[in-house]
Amino acid sequence: MxxxxxxxxxxxxxxxxxxxxxxxxxxxxxxxxxxxxxxxxxxxxxxxxxxxxxxxxVASKDELLDRATDHVLGGVLTAIEAQTGSEDPIDDLRVMAVTLFDAIVVRPWLAAYFMRNTDLQGNSLRLYEQIGQQTLRLDLTPRQRFHAASAIISVVVGTAADLGQEPPPEVLDGTVGRDEYLGQWAERWRGLDPGEFPFMHEIVDEFEGHDDKDQFLAGLELTLAGLRLQAGA
Amino acid sequence: MxxxxxxxxxxxxxxxxxxxxxxxxxxxxxxxxxxxxxxxxxxxxxxxxxxxxxxxxVASKDELLDRATDHVLGGVLTAIEAQTGSEDPIDDLRVMAVTLFDAIVVRPWLAAYFMRNTDLQGNSLRLYEQIGQQTLRLDLTPRQRFHAASAIISVVVGTAADLGQEPPPEVLDGTVGRDEYLGQWAERWRGLDPGEFPFMHEIVDEFEGHDDKDQFLAGLELTLAGLRLQAGA
DNA sequence: CTATCTTATCAAACATTGTTCGATAACCGA
DNA sequence: TCGGTTATCGAACAATGTTTGATAAGATAG
Missing domain, CATH: 1.10.10.60 (Homeodomain-like)
Structure with missing residues (x-):
C-alpha cells in the first residue's frame, strides 16, 4: 500500500x-x-x-456571517460616533440613520443579516445604544424612548432591505441601464386599468427616474416628524 | 440486461x-x-x-417561493379590502398596516420574500395600490404620495422582519419561555457599565416583558403622525 | 535535548440541497 | 388505432455546509 x-x-x-x-x-x-x-x-x-x-x-456559516456583519458594523459605528454632537438630537438621529443607510446600500447583504441577527451585542448593541442616547435628550418616557430607537432602526433597515434588493442580472450586466429598467415597469403600469389602479397612475411618473435615497429620506423624515411631535419640541 | x-x-x-x-x-x-x-x-x-x-x-425554487408568497398574499389582500372605508384615510392606513403586520407575524417567512420580491405585480401590486389609494384622499403631492405608501410598507415589513426573527431553539422547544428569554437579555444589559450604556439601562425595564405588537404600533404611529402633519390635517 | 500537550491545518468523505435528463405513462383529438 | 401534447418520475449531477481523522508546527515541561 x-x-x-x-x-x-x-x-x-x-x-x-x-x-x-x-x-x-x-x-x-x-x-x-x-x-x-x-x-x-x-x-x-x-x-x-x-x-x-x-x-x-468559526463553528458554522451562520457564525461566520454574524462575525462578518459585526466586523463591518465596527466601521459604521466609528463613522457614526464621529458625527454626533449637534444641538438638535433629531438632527443627530438623522445623520446616524443616513450613515447606517449608506453603509447598507453599499453592502446590501448587511440588511439581511442585520435582521437575522438575534444577538443584540457587540457592535450591534453599541449602535443601538448610540441611537438610543439621542432619545435621552428628548422629553419622552422610557417606553417612548425604547419604541423610538427601535422604530428608527426598523425604518433604516426595512427601507434599505426593500430598496437594496438585487436588481435582475440584465441590470447588473450593464446591458440594461437602471433608468431603462424603471421605464419598463413604468410602461407596464401605464397599461393598467385607471379605474382599478388610480394610485399607480398617480405615481408612475414619480417612480420613473426616482432616487432610492430620496425615498428613504422621505420615509425617515415622517418618523422623525412624528417623534418631534411626540417630544413636544 | x-x-x-x-x-x-x-x-x-x-x-x-x-x-x-x-x-x-x-x-x-x-x-x-x-x-x-x-x-x-x-x-x-x-x-x-x-x-x-x-x-x-415551477421553473426554480425562487419561482416556487414567489408563487407561494403571492398565494398567501391573496388572502391578506381580501382581508384588507374588507376593512377599508373609514372616514379618516389615516385610520384606514393603520388598519391595513396592522393586518399586513399580523399576517407576517404568523408567517415570518413572508417578510424575507416580501423584500426579495422584485416583481411588483400580482397581489403584491394590488396591495401597494390599496395602500396608495388612501394617500389619494390626503392633501399631498404625487411625490409625497409615492413616498408615503412606500414608507408605510417599509415600516411594516421592516418591523415585522426585525421582530419576527426566529427565536433560538430553546425558546421554540418550550424549554425556555419567552419571558425567561427576554429576562436573560435584560440581565446581561443590567451588567453593562451605566456610564457607557445609559440608554440600555434606561430601557431595560421596558424591554423586559415588552410586547412586539406594541412596539410595532408605536413605530407605525410615528410615521402616521408625520404623515398627518405633512397633509396638514 | 526529548517528550508531551496544545494549537492549527488539511484532504477526504458525507449528507443534503437544487436542478437536469431521459424515459414513459396517461390522456385526447383525428 | 395512431400521433402528439401533457404530465410524471427515477436516477444522476454539481454544489454546498459539515465532520472525521490524521498530522504538522509550536510551546512547555522534565
Missing part, C-alpha cells in the same frame, strides 16, 4: 490564517458578489488553505 | 398534482418549520410524487 496514501507534498507549505484575515476575505467575497458568493471553498481558496481550517475559527 | 432496469411497479400509481395543491403544500411546509423546511424532496413526499414533477409547475 505504500504510495497509495498521498505523501506530504514537500513544496507545499501549510497556510497560516488569523481571525482578522478570515473575516476580511469573507467580507471581500460578500462585497464582490453577495451572499451566495461566500462559500467555504471560495474562502479557503482566497486564504490559500484548506476548507476545514475555517472551522477552527 | 433484462431485470436490471427497475420494471414498472404495478401497485404504484402515478401521482396527479395541480398548481393549487403544490402551492398549498409548499405554504404548509413553510408554516410548519420556516424556509429551510421547504425542500423539493419534502414537498414531493407530501404530494406523493416524484421530485422532478414539481419542475413542471
Amino acid at each position: 505504500a504510495g497509495t496514501r498521498s505523501r506530504p507534498p514537500e513544496g507545499r507549505r501549510r497556510a497560516s490564517h488569523s481571525m482578522e484575515a478570515v473575516l476580511t476575505e469573507a467580507v471581500a467575497l460578500l462585497d464582490e458578489a453577495g451572499e451566495p458568493a461566500l462559500t467555504f471553498r471560495a474562502l479557503a481558496g482566497r486564504l490559500g488553505g484548506g476548507v476545514a481550517s475555517i472551522y477552527w475559527y | 433484462a431485470g436490471t432496469r427497475s420494471r414498472p411497479p404495478e401497485g404504484r400509481r402515478r401521482a396527479s398534482h395541480s398548481m393549487e395543491a403544490v402551492l398549498t403544500e409548499a405554504v404548509a411546509l413553510l408554516d410548519e418549520a420556516g424556509e429551510p423546511a421547504l425542500t423539493f424532496r419534502a414537498l414531493a413526499g407530501r404530494l406523493g410524487g416524484g421530485v422532478a414533477s414539481i419542475y413542471w409547475y
Whole structure:
C-alpha cells in the first residue's frame, strides 16, 4: 500500500490564517458578489488553505456571517460616533440613520443579516445604544424612548432591505441601464386599468427616474416628524 | 440486461398534482418549520410524487417561493379590502398596516420574500395600490404620495422582519419561555457599565416583558403622525 | 535535548440541497 | 388505432455546509 496514501507534498507549505484575515476575505467575497458568493471553498481558496481550517475559527456559516456583519458594523459605528454632537438630537438621529443607510446600500447583504441577527451585542448593541442616547435628550418616557430607537432602526433597515434588493442580472450586466429598467415597469403600469389602479397612475411618473435615497429620506423624515411631535419640541 | 432496469411497479400509481395543491403544500411546509423546511424532496413526499414533477409547475425554487408568497398574499389582500372605508384615510392606513403586520407575524417567512420580491405585480401590486389609494384622499403631492405608501410598507415589513426573527431553539422547544428569554437579555444589559450604556439601562425595564405588537404600533404611529402633519390635517 | 500537550491545518468523505435528463405513462383529438 | 401534447418520475449531477481523522508546527515541561 505504500504510495497509495498521498505523501506530504514537500513544496507545499501549510497556510497560516488569523481571525482578522478570515473575516476580511469573507467580507471581500460578500462585497464582490453577495451572499451566495461566500462559500467555504471560495474562502479557503482566497486564504490559500484548506476548507476545514475555517472551522477552527468559526463553528458554522451562520457564525461566520454574524462575525462578518459585526466586523463591518465596527466601521459604521466609528463613522457614526464621529458625527454626533449637534444641538438638535433629531438632527443627530438623522445623520446616524443616513450613515447606517449608506453603509447598507453599499453592502446590501448587511440588511439581511442585520435582521437575522438575534444577538443584540457587540457592535450591534453599541449602535443601538448610540441611537438610543439621542432619545435621552428628548422629553419622552422610557417606553417612548425604547419604541423610538427601535422604530428608527426598523425604518433604516426595512427601507434599505426593500430598496437594496438585487436588481435582475440584465441590470447588473450593464446591458440594461437602471433608468431603462424603471421605464419598463413604468410602461407596464401605464397599461393598467385607471379605474382599478388610480394610485399607480398617480405615481408612475414619480417612480420613473426616482432616487432610492430620496425615498428613504422621505420615509425617515415622517418618523422623525412624528417623534418631534411626540417630544413636544 | 433484462431485470436490471427497475420494471414498472404495478401497485404504484402515478401521482396527479395541480398548481393549487403544490402551492398549498409548499405554504404548509413553510408554516410548519420556516424556509429551510421547504425542500423539493419534502414537498414531493407530501404530494406523493416524484421530485422532478414539481419542475413542471415551477421553473426554480425562487419561482416556487414567489408563487407561494403571492398565494398567501391573496388572502391578506381580501382581508384588507374588507376593512377599508373609514372616514379618516389615516385610520384606514393603520388598519391595513396592522393586518399586513399580523399576517407576517404568523408567517415570518413572508417578510424575507416580501423584500426579495422584485416583481411588483400580482397581489403584491394590488396591495401597494390599496395602500396608495388612501394617500389619494390626503392633501399631498404625487411625490409625497409615492413616498408615503412606500414608507408605510417599509415600516411594516421592516418591523415585522426585525421582530419576527426566529427565536433560538430553546425558546421554540418550550424549554425556555419567552419571558425567561427576554429576562436573560435584560440581565446581561443590567451588567453593562451605566456610564457607557445609559440608554440600555434606561430601557431595560421596558424591554423586559415588552410586547412586539406594541412596539410595532408605536413605530407605525410615528410615521402616521408625520404623515398627518405633512397633509396638514 | 526529548517528550508531551496544545494549537492549527488539511484532504477526504458525507449528507443534503437544487436542478437536469431521459424515459414513459396517461390522456385526447383525428 | 395512431400521433402528439401533457404530465410524471427515477436516477444522476454539481454544489454546498459539515465532520472525521490524521498530522504538522509550536510551546512547555522534565
